[in-house]
Amino acid sequence: MGEYKPPFTITNEILSYVSSISEKIGQITAVNNLQTKPHLRKNNRIKSIHSSLKIEANSLSLGQVRDLINGRPVLGEQKEIQEVKNAYAAYEQLAKIHPYDINDLKKFHNIMTKYVVEESGDFRHGEEGVFNGEQCIFMAPPARLVPQLINELFSWMKESHGSVHPLILSSVFHYEFVFIHSFSDGNGRMARLWHTAILSKWKPIFEYIPIESQIEKFQDEYYEAIARCHVNGESTVFIEFMLRQIDRILSDISVQLSEDNEHLSEYVKKVLDIMEYDIPYTASALMEKLNLKSKEGFRRNYLRPAMDMGLIQMTIPDKPNSRNQRYVKI
Template sequence: MENHKPPFTITNEILSYVSSISEKLGRITATINLEAKPHLRKNNRIKSIHSSLKIEANSLSLGQVRDVINGKTVLGEQREIQEVKNAYAAYERLSEINPYSIKDLKQFHGIMTKYVVEESGVFRRGEEGVFNGDQCIFMAPPARLVPELMNNLFDWMEKEKNSVHPLILSSVFHYEFVFIHPFSDGNGRMARLWHTAILSKWKPIFEYIPIESQIAKFQDEYYNAIAKCHTDGASTIFIEFMLSQIDKILYDISIQSSEDNEQLSEYIKKLLHVMEYDVPYTSKALMEKLDLKSKEGFRRNYLRPAIDRNLIRMTIPDKPNSRNQRYVKF
């Protein structure tokens, strides 16, 4: 179909989010030097991978995903471990992706689904539907139409990439991709990877912003937005949803970065320095790392101020004095 345009409407809400996101990106870029923070970059990448796979029912914890990526032995289902290895291989090559190339799309689907999907790196040959129990709630377009639909989508992106804002274009692609459902498996993972790839071509900082973790927090709303768009026949609601989530995660990052750049006490700086991201510590372990003897002084000068600034969290927030309490650096 020549000059096919995916149906969507640019609303005032969408324009407002684009403006808000652009403003936050400017602030974050000015305050965070990710090039000087390889640990933060890797931590965010692990969050992206864990969240994207979790949405697809991978049961490995964040710690297990981290261990797989770091080459440690993990007890778990082999398929799920392989999914982590595949996703890490794909995300590590994110900067190589040409998001306007179907050839690259198939290549990276092959990387993302290596050893776990029979039809890896090729468009599906069979019919696919989305089921809720025994009930089919969405039937994807016939397999024979997939190549044409994908060509139309990529032709539209290539044609409009300089006129449609990347924040909008990436969201339209995400929805249209999910609707077409071009692969037999791995469509959700690929849609989220490609969304990030499109945004990273616009602003490289998106390569290390874990949008997937934000989607995972609002997974029901994510699927509801997709379902509403199926009913409406347009991706407007999904664009608004995705931009709201991107705006939220950038807000969280900007708040944390501004706090990081305030005059944090030397106590908090020392505490953060001895903690690895997402590793749970007992108060005793942290006191040993800091060579402290006074439990009260540790809580007053180090622990409580860091918790109040949302720089670390309790694993059991409802029971702050629990003997099983652990503390985790965000």
């Protein structure tokens, strides 16, 4: 059997996005040392987990996912709660993933699907199809071919990661992996995790970028791109889709960081600096941390501007003057 090469075409659109993404990464890295902002990584990781699971029909809200990750009790289906715990355990070890190692793929599938999938960490033994309701969109390759197809895909990645740009290679892997449908369940979650892992090896900044949340915003287009690739027999359309979404989210992050750096008053910066994410504070506690005496000055200069910018929110928004009111950085 000859050497396998996943079919795709390098288009002008792909080249344009690779150039744009590389430029934006350089700008963000030069202006902002994201490693000094662990809260940003955690906040975006929560978004990644929520979005990736939501694509797979997990009904827990972003707030519930955040509470689970922060160790707070959450009411919900046990399976969905376990999926969040599993995804967080996997994403927390993102930097340890060897994206060109099949054994690592199985290891992280076991982490991602622990207690919720019978064949956790093993390639599927049964036949699988992708359905929209009762309509079969496509049938995955026979289970007996999965080990061979995965070996071919990983061999191509190992041989090509020095010659094929990581932005393109990661997108090709994502599509091919979804097509092979290696596992009985969790294929979408693993494809998105592995996509991020490949990009993180190229540029560590991708640990901070919730690509999954961007996919979830354009979920219909995501599945449409995959379906078109099935018809075309190659992944070009999917590569273009993924690069477009990465380019968009980098633009959003660049604007967000620019606003943080340039448009926040010193007062707002100070109150944000003394608050941890997801921790509710009373107004008195915040004033004490800031060594302030005037409640009116605190509200006028610190609290109200931060709330108007959507950086802080009330825990009881319907009752702003409640004695039980708390404030949370978001």
